Amino acid sequence: MRSQILLSPILLVLLALVGHVYARRVIPSFGDITLKITGADGSDIRSETLTSPPRISKPLTLGSGSKLTLNVPVKDDKGKALSLQHLFLGARNDKTRDEKTLVCASKGTGVFTCELDQSTLDKLHPGPHTLTLYAGSVDTEPLAHKLGTAEFSIAGPSTKGSSDWDVFQPLPEITHKFRPADKMPNKILSLTFSGLVLAPWLLLLGSYIVLGANFTNLFSSSVSFISGSAFMGSLSLCVLLYYVYWVKLNLFQLLGYGSLLGLITAILGRQALVARAAMRSAGVPRSVKTE
Amino acid sequence: MAKSSPTQASPASPAGAVSASAQSVAASASNAAAQQAFLVRRLVTSYQKNTPQSLKLIDTYLVFVMLTGIIQFVYVLLAGTYPYNSFLAGFGASVGSFVLAANLRMQVNPENKEFKDTSTERAFADFAFASLVLFGFVVNFLG
Numbered sequence: 297m298r299s300q301i302l303l304s305p306i307l308l309v310l311l312a313l314v315g316h317v318y319a320r321r322v323i324p325s326f327g328d329i330t331l332k333i334t335g336a337d338g339s340d341i342r343s344e345t346l347t348s349p350p351r352i353s354k355p356l357t358l359g360s361g362s363k364l365t366l367n368v369p370v371k372d373d374k375g376k377a378l379s380l381q382h383l384f385l386g387a388r389n390d391k392t393r394d395e396k397t398l399v400c401a402s403k404g405t406g407v408f409t410c411e412l413d414q415s416t417l418d419k420l421h422p423g424p425h426t427l428t429l430y431a432g433s434v435d436t437e438p439l440a441h442k443l444g445t446a447e448f449s450i451a452g453p454s455t456k457g458s459s460d461w462d463v464f465q466p467l468p469e470i471t472h473k474f475r476p477a478d479k480m481p482n483k484i485l486s487l488t489f490s491g492l493v494l495a496p497w498l499l500l501l502g503s504y505i506v507l508g509a510n511f512t513n514l515f516s517s518s519v520s521f522i523s524g525s526a527f528m529g530s531l532s533l534c535v536l537l538y539y540v541y542w543v544k545l546n547l548f549q550l551l552g553y554g555s556l557l558g559l560i561t562a563i564l565g566r567q568a569l570v571a572r573a574a575m576r577s578a579g580v581p582r583s584v585k586t587e
Numbered sequence: 588m589a590k591s592s593p594t595q596a597s598p599a600s601p602a603g604a605v606s607a608s609a610q611s612v613a614a615s616a617s618n619a620a621a622q623q624a625f626l627v628r629r630l631v632t633s634y635q636k637n638t639p640q641s642l643k644l645i646d647t648y649l650v651f652v653m654l655t656g657i658i659q660f661v662y663v664l665l666a667g668t669y670p671y672n673s674f675l676a677g678f679g680a681s682v683g684s685f686v687l688a689a690n691l692r693m694q695v696n697p698e699n700k701e702f703k704d705t706s707t708e709r710a711f712a713d714f715a716f717a718s719l720v721l722f723g724f725v726v727n728f729l730g
Binding site for chain 2: 481485486503535538542547558561
């Protein structure tokens with residue numbers, strides 16, 4: 297009960313403050329706007345006064361080097377001069393729907409000057425634009441007032457940036473440079489050395505014949521013959537598997553087939569070498585010393 | 588030491604001294620060459636007489652593998668390294684085979700006491716298995 301008694305005056309004060317703020321928001325309006333267009337040489341192209349509510353009767357035409365000056369008086373609902381925090385002039389391109397805003401400078405006493413010169417024109421695209429005045433302040437109602445249309449006969453913004461930080465421009469096209477082809481060796485030289493590298497085989501086989509290499513121990517017993525022949529056959533199959541891998545297979549296939557063939561080769565090899573060791577233990581001569 | 592010739596000039600004269608020293612140098616050089624030839628002949632004779640047949644067969648294989656490696660290397664020097672992976676595969680096969688065969692020779696040699704507990708069959712089995720693995724890598728690298 298006591299808290300309700302205390303709260304009610306606080307709420308009343310708050311309500312009064314809010315009401316005071318909203319009750320005091322001024323509705324601004326524009327007085328007679330002075331419009332002036334000067335050429336690049338400073339000559340007066342167009343001058344007129346736009347009576348309130350200000351509207352441009354005939355579309356403006358601005359070329360390169362031209363300057364548009366608007367003197368905008370702002371008044372409250374009682375007709376007195378009103379100081380605003382901001383007044384902007386917006387130029388909206390009717391084709392691209394892109395809008396650029398220009399801050400109007402305050403001269404004090406509620407009069408603003410909007411100057412649209414070459415530096416602003418450089419950022420605009422050519423074509424018809426709609427000019428709008430935007431007024432805003434904390435204690436006023438916001439206001440957007442369309443003045444009229446203006447035709448900008450300008451070149452348009454440059455694609456190059458105005459500062460070194462503007463790097464958004466097309467760069468030279470990157471073309472892939474393929475690695476130059478390797479120098480191929482002389483065909484005759486390659487063929488000659490292909491024959492030369494096979495020549496030591498003749499030396500090897502000839503030396504084996506001279507030294508008396510033979511297969512007599514292979515035929516010394518049936519076990520030796522079978523296991524030895526099978527072992528040498530499996531070794532040949534391993535070599536064949538390597539050739540097929542080089543030509544056709546991939547590594548996983550080689551490992552698959554190779555593990556199976558390797559297991560068979562290991563078993564057969566063990567059998568062949570056990571038979572050979574048995575022959576050696578039984579006294580069959582392992583080698584013959586040549587005189 | 589060669590005897591001096593009767594027609595040699597007396598050592599007392601300078602010309603005589605020079606010719607005497609030149610003759611002694613020539614004689615010592617020919618002596619060294621003769622000694623080297625004798626040592627080589629003795630090495631060859633001893634090798635042929637005392638080396639078992641199995642070791643001679645392995646030595647022949649070693650010479651064969653060495654020659655193939657040398658020929659491949661000479662080719663690379665003359666023709667260039669393209670394709671380099673093929674050269675590495677071939678040369679690696681020669682070098683690897685040489686190493687494995689040399690190890691086999693060491694293990695099979697009856698004069699080598701270090702491997703007296705290793706049978707020749709076991710040595711050959713190791714050689715065969717290692718050769719298969721080596722040629723597996725070689726074929727993989729051929730390209």
